[in-house]
Amino acid sequence: MIYPGVYKQSSTWIHGTHILSLLCLISHLTAQPNPPKIHEGWWAYKEVVQGSFVPVPSFWGLVNSAWNLCSVGKRQSPVNIETSHMIFDPFLTPIKLNTGGRKVGGTMYNTGRHVSLRLDKEHLVNISGGPMTYSHRLEEIRLHFGSEDGQGSEHLLNGQAFSGEVQLIHYNHELYTNYTEAAKSPNGLVIVSIFMKIAETSNSFLNRMLNRDTITRITYKNDAYLLTGLNIEEIYPETHSFITYDGSMTIPPCFETATWILMNKPVYLTRMQMHSLRLLSQNQPSQIFLSMSDNVRPVQPLNNRCIRTNINFSMQGKDCPNNRAQKLQYRGTTSLLPPTHLYLWD
Ligand SMILES: *[C@@H]1O[C@H](CO)[C@@H](O)[C@H](O)[C@H]1NC(C)=O
Ligand SMILES: *[C@@H]1O[C@H](CO)[C@@H](O)[C@H](O)[C@H]1NC(C)=O
Ligand SMILES: *[C@@H]1O[C@H](CO)[C@@H](O)[C@H](O)[C@H]1NC(C)=O
Numbered sequence: 001m002i003y004p005g006v007y008k009q010s011s012t013w014i015h016g017t018h019i020l021s022l023l024c025l026i027s028h029l030t031a032q033p034n035p036p037k038i039h040e041g042w043w044a045y046k047e048v049v050q051g052s053f054v055p056v057p058s059f060w061g062l063v064n065s066a067w068n069l070c071s072v073g074k075r076q077s078p079v080n081i082e083t084s085h086m087i088f089d090p091f092l093t094p095i096k097l098n099t100g101g102r103k104v105g106g107t108m109y110n111t112g113r114h115v116s117l118r119l120d121k122e123h124l125v126n127i128s129g130g131p132m133t134y135s136h137r138l139e140e141i142r143l144h145f146g147s148e149d150g151q152g153s154e155h156l157l158n159g160q161a162f163s164g165e166v167q168l169i170h171y172n173h174e175l176y177t178n179y180t181e182a183a184k185s186p187n188g189l190v191i192v193s194i195f196m197k198i199a200e201t202s203n204s205f206l207n208r209m210l211n212r213d214t215i216t217r218i219t220y221k222n223d224a225y226l227l228t229g230l231n232i233e234e235i236y237p238e239t240h241s242f243i244t245y246d247g248s249m250t251i252p253p254c255f256e257t258a259t260w261i262l263m264n265k266p267v268y269l270t271r272m273q274m275h276s277l278r279l280l281s282q283n284q285p286s287q288i289f290l291s292m293s294d295n296v297r298p299v300q301p302l303n304n305r306c307i308r309t310n311i312n313f314s315m316q317g318k319d320c321p322n323n324r325a326q327k328l329q330y331r332g333t334t335s336l337l338p339p340t341h342l343y344l345w346d
Contacts, residue, residue, distance in 0.1 A: 043067075043252050045113065045295050057297050060252045070254035076300035077247030077260060078154035085307055086243060092310035094240045095192075095261065096129040097233060105228040106141075108209060112221035112282045113251075113295050115143040117209065125232050127170055127190065131244045131259055131308070136170035136190040138232065139179045143167075143209075145196065145277050147293040153195050154250050154296050155262060161296075162266060163274060164196030166206075166235065167250075183249065188257035194237060199268035205234035210273040220285045237265035241311045250297045264311060 042063065044054040055063045061071025070076070104123035109116045118140050119125065125138040145164035146152025153165035170190045171182035182188035196206075208214065208230060217225040241264035248256040280292040 040252075045297070048290075060254065064252065067252040067254060069248065069256060070252055073248060073254055073256055074301075074303045075247055075256040075305060076254060077250050077258060078156070078297060078299050079245065079247065079302050079305075079307075080156040080159055080299045081243055081245075081262065081307060083158055086309045086311070087306060088312055089308040089310065090312070092131060092242075092244070092308060093129045094310075095127055095132075095242065097125070097127050097236065098135075099125050099232050103229045103231050105226065106230060108214070108218055108225045108227055110218040110221055110223045110280055110292070113292065115209070115215075115218065115277070115280065115292075117141040117227070126173065127192070130242065130261055130310075132190055134172045134174045134187060137173040138168060138170050140169045141166065141235070142169060143196075143277070144295050145274065145293055146296070147278060147291060149198055149274070151294065152296060154299075155193060155195075155260075156299055157195075162195035163198050164269070164277075166194040166196060166267065168192040168194075168235070183257060184253075184255050185257060187259075188255070189249070190259045190261065193260060193262045194235065195262075195266040197266040197268055198271055198274055200270065202269045202273055203235065203237075203267040205230065205232070206267060206269050206273065210269060210276060212272075212276060215273070215276045215280070218280065220281050221283055235267065237263055237267050239263060239265040241265075241309065243307060243309045243311075245305055245307045247300075247305075264309075 042054065043060050044056055047056060048054050057070075061068050061073075102123070104119050104125060106117050106119040106123070109118070119138060126135045127138070128135045143164060143166055144152060144154050146161070149163045151161045151163075153162040154167075155165060168191065169179075170192070171179045172185075172187050172189070173182075176182035176185055176188060202210070208227060214225060214227070217223060243262040243264065245260055246256075247258050247260050248254050249258055278291055278293045281287075282290040282292050
């Protein structure tokens, strides 16, 4: 259940607050007359104030052997994207969204951890192109968000978080029969990530999900609400540029089967809509209110992974006296990335 090898790694934690949590974990797992039951749902983002111990991100990989990648994996997500380390890949084609020209219906859930939208089974939306070799089918749209404006996204950009992150989770439907199968298999998942920022007006798709009439229907855990006539295209910001890297699921079991695609423009939601999100509870109505916000896994080490982009920053060629990089096809962007090409900072 607990890996001795993992504890070696944990020596780096034996300063700061983690020692307390570690002792807490050990006492719970060994000293309790009835140790907590290990099951799929036994994890959390934050310490629970009342009640029993639930493992927070630094313990996910320690409490369940099926989740050990959360601790020992070297291609974990999310990560901090240092734009100076991005590499321009001229072979990245634009991402193609295939909705069959149809609007879709789906059910929005409060899972206790996320706002989650799942499409009806008869509505097939898939994406291809970009870093993808296969076509991938949309399985779920998941929202992460913060209790304060400067936090809430899982990925960071140059060390900074956004107010939230929309994750469109797709599975490889050419190789695998369903999401569960794909999630544990090579080239299984593609997750499109779109940062959320607060503005006066909101993205029309987010508005469908987050207007008061809708979002208040899923205030408590396990609440569900049916939405129809959704146009998936509308969630995408107007940009063809993106950043991509190979990583993992950001929840247990942290399988390293995900290709991430971070769009180079945020989508907007209103302050009111953000407020409504923060009023969602992780709990059922009979239990105390515990805001769902800050449902975020901390960033993981990049470990020499390559972060590619289709942003051709050499288009502003003034800073680029020769075409050495063009010959190499790939190039780091240390001093060359013009801020104007990074629309995320709008
Ligand atoms: C993608 O989805 C559409 C339906 O929207 C479907 O007709 C098409 O066959 C799918 N593409 C692939 C490559 O499976
Ligand atoms: C997914 O597919 C596998 C293999 O075909 C099957 O055994 C499993 O029951 C399916 N799971 C779900 C949730 O449909
Ligand atoms: C990138 O931009 C440069 C300068 O505008 C241009 O010469 C080059 O062809 C572009 N490369 C690609 C792959 O678009």
